[in-house]
Amino acid sequence: MSEVLLSANNLTKRFGGLAAVNDVSVDLWRGRIHAVIGPNGAGKSTLTNLLSGDLPLTSGSVLLGGQDITGWSPEKISAQGLGRSYQKTNIFLPFTVWENVRLASQSREPHALNWLRRATSFIAINARAESAIELSGLKNRRDSIAGTISHGEQRQLEIAMTLATRPQVLLLDEPLAGMGAVEAERMIALLQSLKKDHGILLVEHDMDAVFTLADQLTVMVNGQVIASGTPAQIRADAGVQAAYLGEDIGEESA
Numbered sequence: 590m591s592e593v594l595l596s597a598n599n600l601t602k603r604f605g606g607l608a609a610v611n612d613v614s615v616d617l618w619r620g621r622i623h624a625v626i627g628p629n630g631a632g633k634s635t636l637t638n639l640l641s642g643d644l645p646l647t648s649g650s651v652l653l654g655g656q657d658i659t660g661w662s663p664e665k666i667s668a669q670g671l672g673r674s675y676q677k678t679n680i681f682l683p684f685t686v687w688e689n690v691r692l693a694s695q696s697r698e699p700h701a702l703n704w705l706r707r708a709t710s711f712i713a714i715n716a717r718a719e720s721a722i723e724l725s726g727l728k729n730r731r732d733s734i735a736g737t738i739s740h741g742e743q744r745q746l747e748i749a750m751t752l753a754t755r756p757q758v759l760l761l762d763e764p765l766a767g768m769g770a771v772e773a774e775r776m777i778a779l780l781q782s783l784k785k786d787h788g789i790l791l792v793e794h795d796m797d798a799v800f801t802l803a804d805q806l807t808v809m810v811n812g813q814v815i816a817s818g819t820p821a822q823i824r825a826d827a828g829v830q831a832a833y834l835g836e837d838i839g840e841e842s843a
């Protein structure tokens with residue numbers, strides 16, 4: 590049974606005279622992947638930053654798990670159950686996969702550890718880290734130095750670090766960027782496996798992956814939503830065809 594985990598209503602973000610995001614609404618459901626697509630500069634990253642609290646809204650509101658999180662800090666939003674992968678910037682390359690994920694898991698602890706809480710907290714931190722490594726398919730790389738694993742595995746590691754914070758909602762900004770075919774296939778399988786327990790917002794330029802993964806799509810152009818619907822509806826939309834003239838929008842050619 591699906592459940593709305595995040596509801597973003599009429600979000601607008603202005604940078605001076607530019608409305609980078611203009612009256613955009615999106616819902617994220619447990620068990621569904623909602624892809625946001627659009628040409629460069631459409632406002633996809635800005636939308637992600639508004640949902641994660643990394644940018645303040647000009648107007649609009651965001652509910653996460655029924656709680657109004659509008660105006661909250663990224664840390665507070667993360668603690669409320671929203672996980673966002675930050676492309677590579679959070680990985681400590683000289684540390685092992687395990688150490689990276691464990692640090693991410695530790696960041697979820699509400700208070701500095703004191704001697705009374707220490708034993709149980711350590712167990713919980715380690716359990717979250719182990720489970721995130723397992724879920725992200727990195728068990729065989731657990732003790733590898735992060736700087737030595739492949740690009741695709743580093744992207745899996747970013748997801749593992751996000752999962753270690755036990756989010757309900759995942760915001761994924763171009764998880765397939767820079768991947769070869771084999772790595773992309775592995776990432777697609779990983780995202781499909783994560784969908785069951787999470788609501789996922791996917792920003793991705795790889796249209797084959799988007800149309801393979803998405804249950805719902807929102808198409809943005811110049812900050813505005815020009816279409817929203819199922820993959821079949823989006824493929825058939827004349828406005829979307831026009832916006833992507835000359836580009837592949839996931840037609841089933843393969």
Ligand SMILES: Nc1ncnc2c1ncn2[C@@H]1O[C@H](COP(=O)(O)OP(=O)(O)OP(=O)(O)O)[C@@H](O)[C@H]1O
Nearest residue numbers: 604607608609627628629630631632633634635636
């Ligand atoms: N901090 C900022 N200050 C001013 N303008 C910004 C800022 N961030 C983004 N913009 C502008 O807002 C618009 C939307 O940018 P955004 O990065 O959200 O688009 P995008 O759809 O993610 O593009 P891409 O696919 O290239 O990543 C662009 O015109 C961009 O130049």
